Amino acid sequence: MYDVLILGAGASGLMCAAELSTCKGIKVGVIDANANVGAKIKISGGGKCNITNTQVSEKNYLGDESFVASVLSRFTKEDLLGFLHANGLKPVIRKNRYYFCQISSDEIISIFRRLTKNTKYHLGETLLDVSQNIECFTVKTSRAEYRAKNLVIATGGVSYKTLNATDIGIQIAKQFGHEVTEFTPALVGLTLQKDQFWMKELSGISAEVEIEVEGKKLREEMLFAHRGISGPAILSASLYWKKGNMFINFLPDHDINILIKNSKKNISSVLNLSKRLSKALLEALHVEDKPCNKLTREELQNLQVIQKYPFAPAGNFGFTKAEVSRGGVKTEGLHGKSMMSKKVDGLYFIGEVTNVTGELGGYNFQWAFSSGVVCAREIKSRYNC
Ligand SMILES: Cc1cc2nc3c(=O)[nH]c(=O)nc-3n(C[C@H](O)[C@H](O)[C@H](O)COP(=O)(O)OP(=O)(O)OC[C@H]3O[C@@H](n4cnc5c(N)ncnc54)[C@H](O)[C@@H]3O)c2cc1C
Known part of the structure; x- marks a missing residue:
């Protein structure tokens, strides 16, 4: 039985796992259909990942501004840059506003790999079904079945289906009584x-x-x-x-x-x-x-x-070219201090699967990272960590 099972090894799931890894007592598993973690990070920003922006505010997002502000204030752009610096990544600023990796997106992916070396990854497994009983959540994949006390949905949006993007996140949300806005292509020609x-x-x-x-x-x-x-x-x-x-x-x-x-x-x-x-x-x-x-x-x-x-x-130009999906799990159904569901204790939604979408310029990674940290800190506090 996992303490925390994170569905999705993308930007938000990895950051959540990295933050949880600071607490040795919590057993964390991550499931993803891709063979490698951070598939979208890898190709983002022309292979150099536009991590964040010199100016970040709730005004740069489509979504509930007070909810976005609450999450961003708990893990700010400065906090993100501090985290990167502490882990040896010194981003470069392009066009006076965009923070990028110096050489390649692998710089940031390798930080997550290193920080989560004790996390159990189940890669190459497609998520099929999630259920819950009084004891725990059960997650069925194409290979196995896992149980967890806390479940973090970090499955992103549906753009770039070639990278195994699916709408399983909003299906799970609906199943647990959450309201969603169906995904439509955004950041698109x-x-x-x-x-x-x-x-x-x-x-x-x-x-x-x-x-x-x-x-x-x-x-x-x-x-x-x-x-x-x-x-x-x-x-x-x-x-x-x-x-x-x-x-x-x-x-x-x-x-x-x-x-x-x-x-x-x-x-x-x-x-x-x-x-x-x-x-x-x-x-x-x-x-x-x-x-x-x-x-x-x-x-x-x-x-x-x-x-x-x-x-x-x-x-x-459609989902094949769209950088993100607009829509997702309505944040009205989530706590802005923790990303936890207001309907189901121990169920969290982070990153692009929520109906918060940023402009071009590093805003979507900032959202994925901020919401990932906020969620992990809430779980850690539940374990007195
Ligand atoms: C080409 C491109 C370039 C981009 N460049 C930038 C950029 O430079 N800066 C920026 O801020 N944003 C950029 N973005 C957007 C950014 O990548 C996303 O907003 C961000 O990755 C969202 O993080 P996430 O963790 O919510 O989802 P993701 O990173 O998409 O992770 C979700 C994970 O869930 C897994 N998953 C989904 N469904 C299933 C399933 N059924 N079974 C198993 N696993 C599943 C997926 O395989 C994936 O690994 C770019 C996007 C694209 C497509």
């Missing part, structure tokens, strides 16, 4: 409606933009892709977009009216954009590329749209 097909011509080009979506302003690069639009700004916008238009500002550092004022140069050369993008934008806005001082009133009006281009996606 967006496909185009007919009026935006002009963007297809720009495949491969990127530009720094500011996107306004559902009251949020997101500043990062967008990338024109063959199937639609992508890049960090679009991926984060996909998290918040519900319906209607989002607005793209293609000149976030400038005022279009000041750029063109009294200029005799052609518009395409005063816009601070790549030639291909400015030409395509002008065409899409029905503005002839001519000297700025020769613009008609209507063209001047159309030009304003460069700073507030309305965009409503046709759809998205």
Whole structure:
């Protein structure tokens, strides 16, 4: 019989196991369908894992803000960096905001391996069924049956099914009477409606933009892709977009009216954009590329749209390309101090399986790690540890 059985050896499950490992008296097991631990960590951030961000707040997440704030405050970005430093990992900061491993994601995976050397891993086992009687939880896998006093669901979302991602976590939650929001793809590229097909011509080009979506302003690069639009700004916008238009500002550092004022140069050369993008934008806005001082009133009006281009996606690139799944176990059913179920004592949900999803930029690992630690500390306190 395990004291704690963690379902899922991803970011949140590993952090939970690492924190529990500081208490020698607790017998911990971890089950995962993958042959190796931390499969998503391994491929994340282009193989270098964007661990966290210089600015982390509940505002960077889709979810119940006070719940998110409660969890993040208990294991902050500073706590995470302290943990990494103490274990010999000195992350590098990219673009002044993203913390990455220096060489590869293996740096962080190997920390978890080392810290959990006394944890019993059951890898290559698919979870089939969970049940509970007055004594314990019973977990059936494709190979065996395990019993545990505490059960931590850390099975993540459903994006990247090739890495054995499944929705077993929300199935278990439902079984125990929890409310869930079904998963939908997020941090994902967006496909185009007919009026935006002009963007297809720009495949491969990127530009720094500011996107306004559902009251949020997101500043990062967008990338024109063959199937639609992508890049960090679009991926984060996909998290918040519900319906209607989002607005793209293609000149976030400038005022279009000041750029063109009294200029005799052609518009395409005063816009601070790549030639291909400015030409395509002008065409899409029905503005002839001519000297700025020769613009008609209507063209001047159309030009304003460069700073507030309305965009409503046709759809998205789907779960195969989505970095995360939006939705999951509703946090209303969990305690913000412990991640424990309000319905079932000893049952916990951590990481992406909860309906908390972060923007692009290390926020999802921060959530996985913070919720993993919060859960482990609660269990430790129950063992007077
Ligand atoms: C390509 C890609 C790049 C990403 N890059 C970043 C990044 O740089 N920064 C960032 O913050 N976030 C990134 N993310 C998101 C991040 O990886 C996840 O949010 C995070 O891993 C969630 O942690 P988790 O522990 O909740 O779930 P996961 O890490 O997904 O772990 C869940 C585990 O449960 C196991 N599991 C699920 N179902 C079953 C089952 N039925 N039987 C047995 N085992 C099962 C899975 O095998 C998996 O190992 C990226 C995601 C992807 C797909």
